[in-house]
Amino acid sequence: MTRLLAALFVVLAAPALNAEPISGYEFLDESTRAMQDDEFENPGMVAVDRGRELFNEQREDEIASCATCHGEDGVDLNTEAIAQYPVFNPNIGGLLTLQERINHCYEIKLDRFPLVSGHADLIALETFVRFTARGETVNVQTEGDMAPLIEQGKKLYETRFGQIDMSCSHCHVQHQGQMLRGQKLSQGQANGFPEYRLGKGRITSLHQRLTECFVSFRAEPFEPGSQEYKLIELYVMSRGNGLKIETPAVRF
Ligand code: HEC
Numbered sequence: 001m002t003r004l005l006a007a008l009f010v011v012l013a014a015p016a017l018n019a020e021p022i023s024g025y026e027f028l029d030e031s032t033r034a035m036q037d038d039e040f041e042n043p044g045m046v047a048v049d050r051g052r053e054l055f056n057e058q059r060e061d062e063i064a065s066c067a068t069c070h071g072e073d074g075v076d077l078n079t080e081a082i083a084q085y086p087v088f089n090p091n092i093g094g095l096l097t098l099q100e101r102i103n104h105c106y107e108i109k110l111d112r113f114p115l116v117s118g119h120a121d122l123i124a125l126e127t128f129v130r131f132t133a134r135g136e137t138v139n140v141q142t143e144g145d146m147a148p149l150i151e152q153g154k155k156l157y158e159t160r161f162g163q164i165d166m167s168c169s170h171c172h173v174q175h176q177g178q179m180l181r182g183q184k185l186s187q188g189q190a191n192g193f194p195e196y197r198l199g200k201g202r203i204t205s206l207h208q209r210l211t212e213c214f215v216s217f218r219a220e221p222f223e224p225g226s227q228e229y230k231l232i233e234l235y236v237m238s239r240g241n242g243l244k245i246e247t248p249a250v251r252f
């Protein structure tokens with residue numbers, strides 16, 4: 001295990017245990033930052049536009065669209081409420097991610113067959129909805145019903161998984177700022193999701209990114225939409241309280 005770790009990390013300096021949340025944006029090079037900041041150059045805007053289209057679209061034989069209740073282009077969406085996701089909603093199954101909220105409206109309010117987690121339309125809708133809250137401060141509730149769930153998420157975050165026995169925390173807390181296989185390890189914040197991945201050439205949901213991390217340290221991933229990923233999402237988002245929403249972020 002020690003040998004494997006030494007091989008993984010190019011530099012093994014003193015661990016940087018940063019308490020302040022830092023966006024992955026701060027770990028990017030100049031040109032990638034510029035690409036993210038420019039709405040014409042940001043390749044994630046394609047998903048935003050697709051999401052906006054789906055949001056406004058009223059299908060044949062249907063009496064409403066998302067826009068019927070939330071305004072054309074989502075002008076009536078509550079962006080402060082969006083910045084609080086995941087939330088605790090006892091009427092909709094307890095812990096509720098933004099993607100689930102959207103899917104709930106899709107199914108219950110529009111009477112459509114719900115989309116599976118990871119469906120391109122669902123990710124596009126989520127990208128558009130979170131884009132409307134771009135610049136809003138991440139503000140996940142941490143008290144009350146949320147407290148024990150955040151604890152569970154933190155536990156998963158610190159659990160060692162897989163053949164090389166690593167946890168999220170190893171890379172994104174202890175080794176942040178260090179190079180791993182040519183990439184600078186960030187805090188693994190989620191304020192830019194769904195985000196555009198230059199290396200993959202596509203928009204990526206948070207749960208898809210989690211699966212990539214699991215695979216990268218050779219552990220068996222959970223399913224997108226699973227309770228485990230929801231708990232990890234909750235913990236990661238709460239850890240990023242105070243950061244600005246950057247959707248669609250651009251990352252390698
Ligand atoms: C018939 C009306 C209706 C339709 C159609 C509808 N919603 Fe909603 N939506 C609601 C209600 C009601 C809430 C809960 C508001 C609250 O809790 O204060 C909500 C909440 C939300 C939220 C949480 C943020 C907020 O403003 O509270 C999002 C995001 C959202 N809807 C997205 C969508 C999307 C995307 C669609 C289309 C797939 C859609 N909704 C269709 C009624 C609707």
Ligand code: HEC
Pocket residue numbers: 023024025157166167168169170171172180183184185186187188189190192195209210213214216217232236249251
């Ligand atoms: C072996 C090291 C490693 C482990 C362990 C690991 N990741 Fe990552 N993760 C990476 C790398 C490399 C990246 C891309 C560069 C960066 O942002 O750190 C990344 C990126 C991320 C991002 C995207 C950050 C952004 O700004 O876009 C999130 C979120 C994330 N990881 C969460 C997790 C979670 C949660 C776990 C535990 C399930 C985990 N990671 C475990 C290596 C790891």
